[in-house]
Amino acid sequence: MIKAANVVKFFDDTRALDHFCTTIEDGSIYGLIGSNGSGKSTFLRLIAGVYRPDEGQVEIEDAPVFENPLMKDKVFFVSDEFYYFPQSTMDEMAAFYAKMYSGFSWERYRKVGGMFPIDPSRKINTFSKGMQRQTALILGLSSQAQYLLLDEAFDGLDPIIRTALRKILADDVARRGATVIITSHNLRELEDMCDHVGLMHKGAIVFERELDELKLGFCKVQAAFKPLPDMDRLRGELEILQLETRGSLLNMVVRGESGRVLEKLSAYDPLFAESLPLTLEEVFINEMEAIGYDYNNVIF
Numbered sequence: 001m002i003k004a005a006n007v008v009k010f011f012d013d014t015r016a017l018d019h020f021c022t023t024i025e026d027g028s029i030y031g032l033i034g035s036n037g038s039g040k041s042t043f044l045r046l047i048a049g050v051y052r053p054d055e056g057q058v059e060i061e062d063a064p065v066f067e068n069p070l071m072k073d074k075v076f077f078v079s080d081e082f083y084y085f086p087q088s089t090m091d092e093m094a095a096f097y098a099k100m101y102s103g104f105s106w107e108r109y110r111k112v113g114g115m116f117p118i119d120p121s122r123k124i125n126t127f128s129k130g131m132q133r134q135t136a137l138i139l140g141l142s143s144q145a146q147y148l149l150l151d152e153a154f155d156g157l158d159p160i161i162r163t164a165l166r167k168i169l170a171d172d173v174a175r176r177g178a179t180v181i182i183t184s185h186n187l188r189e190l191e192d193m194c195d196h197v198g199l200m201h202k203g204a205i206v207f208e209r210e211l212d213e214l215k216l217g218f219c220k221v222q223a224a225f226k227p228l229p230d231m232d233r234l235r236g237e238l239e240i241l242q243l244e245t246r247g248s249l250l251n252m253v254v255r256g257e258s259g260r261v262l263e264k265l266s267a268y269d270p271l272f273a274e275s276l277p278l279t280l281e282e283v284f285i286n287e288m289e290a291i292g293y294d295y296n297n298v299i300f
């Protein structure tokens, strides 16, 4: 388990983390989203033991991470800045990590490496930035570290590679209880990857949920009526968060599970009523409004 309790981190006058708290259970794929400068990378660096918190604690398995050599084997940080030995090739970096990580898998290295158009015997400093990012991801996934920290490592990846990598991560979680944190600016990048999502704003988590629970909390419903129902009565029965009326057609986002909402609507004799899939973004917009945040101000 990764636990951050009241973490404050300053860079000169900039408060990058402001009483940041979270608990990330083992075996989760946790998506951390937030706008530029919200503190995502700083948090990952604190978990990786790169920085010492100014206040508060960051712990893994109840032990502090900073200057704790036991964490070296457990945590792999795929940073958004790349650190490779000068003149090294990906094969040489893999040999280095194979010595550092007891679970390093050459089989995994060949499998993941083979998904990307990267020559493992070419010098990494001749790679494009995107290729260097892919190299870090290949090495991270091959380390089979218990805690894998991925700083924007999935952003902009080809959808086919994404799907394959998603399976690998899900397999690591199921097989050996690995824990993964993935940061992104974009909720859509994380929607299909994670089971938990936290939203950062100004150095703190403002919103954190398990995705299944989040999606079950709302539903989107489309229904047609002739005549339209008494909206005051309908609002009395359903917690309608968004409503759009076009002629006899109602589009609504309602709090609650879709079966129960459709059952209530059937009492109003609709011409038809159906539930529609809700994107994670729609869920976020509504959940955040409920706690007094404007999603667009926080994310953009």
Ligand SMILES: Nc1ncnc2c1ncn2[C@@H]1O[C@H](COP(=O)(O)OP(=O)(O)OP(=O)(O)O)[C@@H](O)[C@H]1O
Pocket (backbone or CB within 6 Å): 011, 012, 014, 015, 016, 034, 035, 036, 037, 038, 039, 040, 041, 042, 043, 185
């Ligand atoms: N090494 C540093 N020196 C000075 N300021 C820093 C340093 N690292 C981060 N900061 C500042 O701390 C704040 C949080 O930065 P951080 O990189 O953690 O945000 P982020 O959410 O990862 O942003 P991005 O999505 O743009 O990568 C920003 O105001 C940033 O300028």
